[in-house]
Amino acid sequence: MSNLFKIFDVSGSALSAQSVRLNTTASNMANAQVASSTPEGAYRAKHPVFATVLHAAGQNNSTSPVHVAGVLESQAPPRAEYAPNHPLADEQGYVYMPNVSVVEEMANMISASRSYQNNVEVMNTTKQLLLRTLQLGQQ
Known part of the structure; x- marks a missing residue:
């Protein structure tokens, strides 16, 4: 019976982790078309990293809750687009777009x-x- 209660811990932590994943994805999509005048200023995609929490040594990790270990920023370079008439274009006429697909x-x-x-x-x-x-x- 106590294993059934552990399922609530695991599922609850997974709900929380997926909520972070959905929020991160929403942020990436909201910034997908935001141009920058420099590669350093361009938005970088973010991705959460999940990990399980082991309560005790030797515990079976199939009943371990999950948590967000961190949110990593993509190291892929931004896309350089030639748009000389764009107000944020640099001296060569490029604007830098996020590395978000x-x-x-x-x-x-x-x-x-x-x-x-x-x-x-x-x-x-x-x-x-x-x-x-x-x-x-009860019966």
Whole structure:
């Protein structure tokens, strides 16, 4: 029975982690078309890094909660686009665009949404199992 309660910890932490992933993806998509006058000033895509939390040595990590270990900034160079009439163009006529792929971010958003939905379903199923177990104890 106590293992069923651990599922709430795992699913709850996964919901929190996927929420960070969705927010990061939204930020990347919101900044995908923001131009800069320098490569250093261009927005860089950000990606969360997940890790499991082991409570004790030798514990099976299949019941370990997940957390966001950090959010890393992409090291890929920004795209240089030739746009001499753009107000942010440098002396050579280039503006620098973020290294964000909107297609990849959309796929990431769909994946994160599905993971979030799956974890909600796990929590609902676990809740139903616990309620049925309690009902058995009442009979």
